[in-house]
Amino acid sequence: MNAQQLKFLSLAALCLPFLVLGGIASKETLNTISGEVWRVKITGYDPRELFYGRYMRYQINWSDYTDKKYLIDLSQNSKQSLCLIEKSNSQHPRITDAGVKSQDATQCRSVLIAGEGDKYWNKRQRKYFIPEQYANALDWAFARTNKYNFEIDIRAHDNGQLSIGSLYINGQPMREAMPALTEAYRKDQKEHDTPATASTWRIKMKNVKPVYVSDNQNCMSYELDWGYHGYNTPISVDENTPSLCFTEKETHDTLPSIPSVSLKTTETEDQCESIADPFGWGSDNWNTNHHTFCRSRERGKFMLNLVVTQNDNFWASVKVHNNGTLHTQNVFIGEEFLHKLYSRRNQ
Amino acid sequence: MGLKRKLKKWEDAALLSNDQAEEILRHEKQGTGKTYFRGLVGLALLIIFGGAAMIIESNWAAIPGNIKIITHFAINAIVAYVMYTGQQTNHFWKREGAAFILAGLNVTLIALIGQVFQLNGSVEGLLLLWLLITTPFIFIFGLSRMNAILWTLGFIITCALNLNDLIDKLDFLNDAEKLSLYTFLGVAIPALLLIGGINQKLQIYRQEWQQSYLFSGAAIIIAIGLFTSLSWYDQRLLNEYDELKWFPAFNAVFWSAFFFGVRQITESTYYKALLLMASLTMLFLLVVCIPGRPESDLMSTVHFVIYAGLIGYFAVPLALPALITVSILLITIRLFIFYLEVTNNMAQMGVGMLVSGIVLLIGLKLSLKINKTLKAKLFGEGAKS
Numbered sequence: 001m002n003a004q005q006l007k008f009l010s011l012a013a014l015c016l017p018f019l020v021l022g023g024i025a026s027k028e029t030l031n032t033i034s035g036e037v038w039r040v041k042i043t044g045y046d047p048r049e050l051f052y053g054r055y056m057r058y059q060i061n062w063s064d065y066t067d068k069k070y071l072i073d074l075s076q077n078s079k080q081s082l083c084l085i086e087k088s089n090s091q092h093p094r095i096t097d098a099g100v101k102s103q104d105a106t107q108c109r110s111v112l113i114a115g116e117g118d119k120y121w122n123k124r125q126r127k128y129f130i131p132e133q134y135a136n137a138l139d140w141a142f143a144r145t146n147k148y149n150f151e152i153d154i155r156a157h158d159n160g161q162l163s164i165g166s167l168y169i170n171g172q173p174m175r176e177a178m179p180a181l182t183e184a185y186r187k188d189q190k191e192h193d194t195p196a197t198a199s200t201w202r203i204k205m206k207n208v209k210p211v212y213v214s215d216n217q218n219c220m221s222y223e224l225d226w227g228y229h230g231y232n233t234p235i236s237v238d239e240n241t242p243s244l245c246f247t248e249k250e251t252h253d254t255l256p257s258i259p260s261v262s263l264k265t266t267e268t269e270d271q272c273e274s275i276a277d278p279f280g281w282g283s284d285n286w287n288t289n290h291h292t293f294c295r296s297r298e299r300g301k302f303m304l305n306l307v308v309t310q311n312d313n314f315w316a317s318v319k320v321h322n323n324g325t326l327h328t329q330n331v332f333i334g335e336e337f338l339h340k341l342y343s344r345r346n347q
Numbered sequence: 348m349g350l351k352r353k354l355k356k357w358e359d360a361a362l363l364s365n366d367q368a369e370e371i372l373r374h375e376k377q378g379t380g381k382t383y384f385r386g387l388v389g390l391a392l393l394i395i396f397g398g399a400a401m402i403i404e405s406n407w408a409a410i411p412g413n414i415k416i417i418t419h420f421a422i423n424a425i426v427a428y429v430m431y432t433g434q435q436t437n438h439f440w441k442r443e444g445a446a447f448i449l450a451g452l453n454v455t456l457i458a459l460i461g462q463v464f465q466l467n468g469s470v471e472g473l474l475l476l477w478l479l480i481t482t483p484f485i486f487i488f489g490l491s492r493m494n495a496i497l498w499t500l501g502f503i504i505t506c507a508l509n510l511n512d513l514i515d516k517l518d519f520l521n522d523a524e525k526l527s528l529y530t531f532l533g534v535a536i537p538a539l540l541l542i543g544g545i546n547q548k549l550q551i552y553r554q555e556w557q558q559s560y561l562f563s564g565a566a567i568i569i570a571i572g573l574f575t576s577l578s579w580y581d582q583r584l585l586n587e588y589d590e591l592k593w594f595p596a597f598n599a600v601f602w603s604a605f606f607f608g609v610r611q612i613t614e615s616t617y618y619k620a621l622l623l624m625a626s627l628t629m630l631f632l633l634v635v636c637i638p639g640r641p642e643s644d645l646m647s648t649v650h651f652v653i654y655a656g657l658i659g660y661f662a663v664p665l666a667l668p669a670l671i672t673v674s675i676l677l678i679t680i681r682l683f684i685f686y687l688e689v690t691n692n693m694a695q696m697g698v699g700m701l702v703s704g705i706v707l708l709i710g711l712k713l714s715l716k717i718n719k720t721l722k723a724k725l726f727g728e729g730a731k732s
Contacts, residue, residue, distance in 0.1 A: 006487075009487060010431065010434060010484075010487050010488070011431075012483070013483035013484040013486075013487045013488075014427050014430070014431060014484050014488075016480050016483055016484065017423070017449075017453050017456075017480040017481065017484070018420070018423070018424070018427075020476070020479075020480050021420075021453070021456055021457065021460060021480070022420070024460055025416055025420075025460050025464075028460070028463075028464035028466065029413070029464075031464070032464070118466065118467035123467075126467055127465070127467045128465055129461070129462040129463075129465060131407060131408030132407065132408075133407070133408055134408060163464070163465075164464075164465040164467075165465075175408075
């Protein structure tokens with residue numbers, strides 16, 4: 001190889017990364033200014049990646065935009081194309097049809113096709129990269145679906161693919177929403193860090209069922225019977241789920257009080273002795289459908305025996321924290337602690 | 348003890364002449380000065396980069412995405428220019444350092460583009476793109492060991508992360524066929540590195556790359572050989588191949604024959620030894636195919652110890668005495684693990700640790716002895732004293 005050839009090869013090798021990465025960046029820049037913009041709701045959680053940094057793992061709630069939930073296959077394996085038309089005065093789309101063919105698509109404002117990869121609507125788990133300094137506050141807010149509504153812009157292109165645009169929190173662009181959100185996060189953390197002013201209540205349990213875990217570990221699953229305490233609305237996990245207000249109904253000298261539970265409103269807030277919030281994630285919320293309570297070895301077996309013989313007599317000692325979370329500390333059978341019953345049996 | 352005093356001592360013992368001692372001192376003085384100077388320049392650059400990185404980091408979220416990307420491209424261009432001029436002026440460190448930095452900057456630029464445009468990229472995709480765009484320039488500009496190791500590591504990690512993913516996408520293959528392809532290509536990667544490493548042209552034009560290929564290829568082959576011993580813990584492994592139960596045997600024999608065949612047409616005794624070791628290692632893969640093979644801690648240990656012994660044996664033809672130490676260390680550790688597997692209380696474990704420690708000391712003593720004999724054999728009688 002002569003010097004001229006080497007020089008040519010060196011320059012070509014040098015230019016390759018610039019051409020490839022420049023090409024990708026240009027194409028993606030074009031994508032951000034072309035196509036029809038739609039705004040869609042998202043839900044998810046927030047992990048971290050080694051190279052790319054913090055991101056939110058989310059999925060687009062397509063089902064919120066159609067009345068034909070049962071006709072449209074919204075799964076990852078869907079082969080259908082979606083027809084999007086605009087809702088009046090809104091950037092939110094309305095999905096009118098699925099399985100549209102390109103020649104029938106004239107009534108659609110945008111058509112999104114299914115496929116494998118992030119450019120297709122049927123991709124379930126997506127990532128949205130977020131700045132490191134906002135990550136903790138966003139992580140906190142993302143889990144509070146009743147307070148914070150997350151949306152993203154998508155751009156629907158002529159080829160049926162989509163690209164992802166800006167993130168919105170309660171309708172505000174992320175950058176504008178962040179100062180208030182960060183402040184709310186800090187306030188919450190401060191409350192969280194202050195010594196707990198939790199109150200303990202005795203709550204009736206229902207649907208108590210044995211759950212086999214291992215030879216050494218026995219658990220039971222149960223629900224908290226809010227209806228027994230006066231709150232009869234079915235449990236939901238969405239932005240409309242309210243917080244619950246606890247007031248004392250029945251006191252006892254040695255046991256926690258039984259509360260009266262009602263909907264928390266701005267009028268009743270001051271009278272509440274405890275407030276339980278519905279954060280939508282994890283098991284520390286009043287609206288969690290199924291809780292579990294486990295005990296190991298002989299104590300666990302004893303507990304499961306009682307599940308069979310005294311199923312209707314289970315009560316939970318529930319600690320409601322000042323940050324709105326709650327957790328079951330212990331279990332009563334009638335008015336007797338589970339562990340005391342167990343000790344007595346062994347005497 | 349200072350160098351001056353050491354030289355004086357050697358001079359008194361008639362190991363060095365006065366001229367030689369002075370020459371060594373002069374040489375070291377020059378070298379030390381340069382090293383300190385380079386070290387301080389490096390430290391200053393590190394502080395500057397650190398400061399710049401902190402300023403950028405503190406305002407990162409406030410910087411618009413396109414500005415970040417354009418700035419990154421500009422930095423890459425500057426480094427590429429330095430690398431190119433380094434090559435034209437034959438400035439070794441300018442060229443090598445810039446090639447190393449540019450390779451790293453390519454990773455961060457790909458990640459940045461993915462971040463800004465929300466491309467949902469995976470780590471394996473990032474590395475694959477990095478390898479494709481970085482290989483040509485790093486091969487042309489990077490002659491040093493530093494760059495050779497960087498590329499080889501990048502290549503191995505990219506292959507490891509992407510292989511499963513790429514094979515999984517071949518929808519026309521069933522699970523057994525995918526597993527077969529995976530195990531076949533799993534050996535093909537170190538084979539490729541070894542064949543690259545014994546290539547004459549590479550040896551002439553890119554000696555550091557050749558060394559890096561040989562070392563990493565051999566290391567993976569040895570890792571495969573040691574890892575195969577774990578097959579003794581699962582007798583159902585062969586069932587995973589379903590209707591292709593013949594494949595593991597074919598895979599082992601094919602690669603063994605391949606390495607042996609290449610060995611036959613290679614002239615260098617060093618490469619012959621290396622290829623023989625690879626060929627024998629492949630035969631250890633046959634363990635998966637033994638019919639009615641029991642699940643056995645003992646057999647796994649025996650397999651491991653025999654293979655580690657084989658590595659030690661190749662210390663002589665490969666002229667690598669350190670392999671004996673490695674071999675003895677591996678055997679001791681494996682024996683200790685076996686002891687832990689068969690015992691379960693603290694007292695027995697304590698005895699096991701005592702015995703293992705003694706075995707290790709005896710082994711190391713033995714390895715020192717073998718090392719001396721080996722060096723004498725390799726480098727002549729003088730090395731024995």
